[in-house]
């Protein structure tokens with residue numbers, strides 16, 4: 001691949017070099033751009049998304065809008081019902097407010113572990129992560145071997161793009177976008193863990209806003225030990 005390739009070149013290269021490529025969409029702004037570009041490169045693209053069970057209604061609405069516009073199937077991946085039952089019964093349904101460890105346990109069960117299972121059917125996955133989004137993402141490579149997910153390829157076509165470039169693309173191409181952006185949100189995840197941001201705040205300041213000095217990451221893109229954790233329904237405090 002050439003240095004600083006355009007997202008379309010990256011996606012074309014991915015589809016030429018890997019048989020099974022999954023676009024993992026959160027249906028934030030970056031997903032709108034990637035799906036639009038990928039649909040021109042590969043009309044029968046595979047899109048999968050994680051339905052944690054705590055998403056805002058607007059995310060479900062966005063999934064349907066994308067399905068209808070591009071006439072594609074969106075594979076909706078759910079957490080294991082028994083794992084959710086165990087965690088909720090031990091720690092309560094809103095455990096994430098009680099400690100960073102319990103928040104990470106919830107993200108493990110509702111996000112990281114379901115993604116880990118879903119990606120077993122793929123050779124590469126595409127993410128909308130951008131370097132500019134946070135310090136933890138500043139070194140994001142456009143392509144890497146993802147040891148956290150069975151050694152498949154991980155591709156970030158928008159790694160070098162700015163927020164402005166993303167929104168310029170959305171507006172220029174009249175793409176659908178998540179409705180919560182119009183309510184002051186700048187990053188969107190689960191409903192109880194996301195709020196709108198104020199002028200001057202970091203893009204991801206509305207995620208897990210009650211936590212101080214913790215990484216604003218769920219574990220999909222960043223894991224302290226680099227590996228999915230075994231599940232036993234608890235987390236040392």
Ligand code: SF4
Nearest residue numbers: 096106107110190193
């Ligand atoms: S973002 Fe919140 S509700 Fe969603 S999985 Fe993580 S802790 Fe749980």
